[in-house]
Amino acid sequence: MASVSNRVARGYDRRMSPAPIPDLFPSLATLSADSRALLEASVTRIACAGGTPLVARGDLVTGAYLVERGALRVYYVSAEGREGTLYWVEPGQSCILALNCMFSRLAYPAWVESEGATEVTIVPGDVYRRLFASEPAVQSFTFDVLSGRLFELMALIEETASQGLEARVAAFLLRRAKGGAAVAVTQDQIARHLATSREVVSRVLRGLVARRLIATTQGRITIVDPPALRGLAE
Amino acid sequence: MASVSNRVARGYDRRMSPAPIPDLFPSLATLSADSRALLEASVTRIACAGGTPLVARGDLVTGAYLVERGALRVYYVSAEGREGTLYWVEPGQSCILALNCMFSRLAYPAWVESEGATEVTIVPGDVYRRLFASEPAVQSFTFDVLSGRLFELMALIEETASQGLEARVAAFLLRRAKGGAAVAVTQDQIARHLATSREVVSRVLRGLVARRLIATTQGRITIVDPPALRGLAE
DNA sequence: AACGGGGTGTGACTTTGGTTCCAGCCTCGG
DNA sequence: CCGAGGCTGGAACCAAAGTCACACCCCGTT
Numbered sequence: 001m002a003s004v005s006n007r008v009a010r011g012y013d014r015r016m017s018p019a020p021i022p023d024l025f026p027s028l029a030t031l032s033a034d035s036r037a038l039l040e041a042s043v044t045r046i047a048c049a050g051g052t053p054l055v056a057r058g059d060l061v062t063g064a065y066l067v068e069r070g071a072l073r074v075y076y077v078s079a080e081g082r083e084g085t086l087y088w089v090e091p092g093q094s095c096i097l098a099l100n101c102m103f104s105r106l107a108y109p110a111w112v113e114s115e116g117a118t119e120v121t122i123v124p125g126d127v128y129r130r131l132f133a134s135e136p137a138v139q140s141f142t143f144d145v146l147s148g149r150l151f152e153l154m155a156l157i158e159e160t161a162s163q164g165l166e167a168r169v170a171a172f173l174l175r176r177a178k179g180g181a182a183v184a185v186t187q188d189q190i191a192r193h194l195a196t197s198r199e200v201v202s203r204v205l206r207g208l209v210a211r212r213l214i215a216t217t218q219g220r221i222t223i224v225d226p227p228a229l230r231g232l233a234e
Numbered sequence: 235m236a237s238v239s240n241r242v243a244r245g246y247d248r249r250m251s252p253a254p255i256p257d258l259f260p261s262l263a264t265l266s267a268d269s270r271a272l273l274e275a276s277v278t279r280i281a282c283a284g285g286t287p288l289v290a291r292g293d294l295v296t297g298a299y300l301v302e303r304g305a306l307r308v309y310y311v312s313a314e315g316r317e318g319t320l321y322w323v324e325p326g327q328s329c330i331l332a333l334n335c336m337f338s339r340l341a342y343p344a345w346v347e348s349e350g351a352t353e354v355t356i357v358p359g360d361v362y363r364r365l366f367a368s369e370p371a372v373q374s375f376t377f378d379v380l381s382g383r384l385f386e387l388m389a390l391i392e393e394t395a396s397q398g399l400e401a402r403v404a405a406f407l408l409r410r411a412k413g414g415a416a417v418a419v420t421q422d423q424i425a426r427h428l429a430t431s432r433e434v435v436s437r438v439l440r441g442l443v444a445r446r447l448i449a450t451t452q453g454r455i456t457i458v459d460p461p462a463l464r465g466l467a468e
Numbered sequence: 469a470a471c472g473g474g475g476t477g478t479g480a481c482t483t484t485g486g487t488t489c490c491a492g493c494c495t496c497g498g
Numbered sequence: 499c500c501g502a503g504g505c506t507g508g509a510a511c512c513a514a515a516g517t518c519a520c521a522c523c524c525c526g527t528t
């Protein structure tokens with residue numbers, strides 16, 4: 001805890017190997033002894049607090065990011081400066097665009113920041129490439145991650161194109177609540193996730209409060225009527 | 235030619251193997267003899283005219299689609315019935331969502347139709363899976379296709395979110411023209427690609443005509459001032 | 469030559485969401 | 499206890515784009 005915030009003082013901390021391979025990635029447990037040793041010897045680990053910028057658009061990313069704790073938020077920034085979240089990389093997942101850039105040596109097309117206290121293990125590009133070539137587990141892991149993202153992005157496109165802001169806010173709240181009733185989030189954060197402005201979010205929330213679907217306090221939204229909210233989100 | 239339109243009379247034609255493996259896919263040329271034989275013996279080929287519906291949302295897709303001629307248009311349909319194109323699969327490319335569904339046995343999340351007279355080779359799911367496991371060429375081909383689509387979709391999201399309709403129409407025309415000056419497309423088709431309505435497209439085009447960037451006739455748009463149009467599209 | 473159907477042009481209106489601006493409100497630190 | 503700064507509420511206004519309702523035009527067919 002204390003060490004995390006210390007690291008944050010200088011952005012983030014790159015602790016060199018040896019670093020343990022996270023248990024979160026079961027497919028890595030099936031690697032051959034050689035591969036495992038190679039992996040153990042080459043990974044780097046990063047720990048950082050929420051809101052730390054990790055990748056900017058155009059950066060040349062050279063490794064695969066495996067998230068252990070916290071989350072990575074992958075987002076774009078429009079010409080007018082509005083942000084929109086493309087997706088989150090949660091514990092046990094990998095940042096796929098990083099993989100992508102790594103293989104094709106392309107510049108990263110989006111921004112990435114940490115959300116909450118986050119720990120990430122980084123596998124260097126050449127190591128990952130070797131593992132991908134020889135280890136079926138890595139191949140299928142890579143495939144799964146990539147195709148999962150594709151589905152998410154397709155769903156996002158459809159959602160933004162065909163649903164009004166109210167439905168999108170409702171969906172966002174439900175996703176964030178994960179079954180619970182309270183969501184700790186500010187209006188400004190919602191606006192940044194949905195690529196709109198804080199005032200508009202305020203207006204939408206006002207409407208939901210008036211209809212007794214939610215209740216709001218500072219930095220926290222409580223879902224009062226989950227079924228109705230789900231109905232809105234379709 | 236004649237045979238194509240004959241086939242179209244009953245939708246499309248499934249010609250069973252033996253079918254040659256298309257030259258368009260160089261990576262397939264590097265397969266082992268065994269793999270190549272397996273592939274040759276199992277592929278199916280489809281030929282159809284433009285506008286033939288090939289996959290509907292929710293279909294269970296069981297093969298990898300390799301496009302040889304024409305194109306596949308992958309699109310979504312919003313609740314209000316508006317269509318929007320997600321991407322095109324051109325000759326030498328593969329329909330990646332099909333791959334995806336094939337591996338994970340998920341239902342296909344979008345619609346697919348042919349655009350122009352089209353020929354597609356279909357590799358059955360289990361065959362592709364075996365090839366993916368053993369052939370490095372297939373692994374990297376799959377990876378490339380998937381990650382290419384990811385980049386395209388990210389670009390699409392950013393474009394729709396941050397650019398006005400005029401810029402998007404301009405970009406669409408330029409993409410379609412491919413360097414040439416004339417684009418054979420109706421306003422209605424443009425509207426369907428960009429998930430908007432015909433009237434709005436008409437309005438936008440009117441503006442472009444007034445500024446002498448393009449000229450329009452029935453079913454055909456001529457780009458008069460390419461640099462200015464590129465400027466609009468950013 | 470008349471007809472019919474797809475493609476197009478256009479105005480008027482509505483809706484949604486973005487912008488501006490400001491006032492009030494929590495809450496943490498001094 | 500007070501002030502600063504982040505958070506919220508809300509009015510007024512504006513702009514972009516979707517909708518509705520037509521009239522027209524081009525072109526191949528009858």
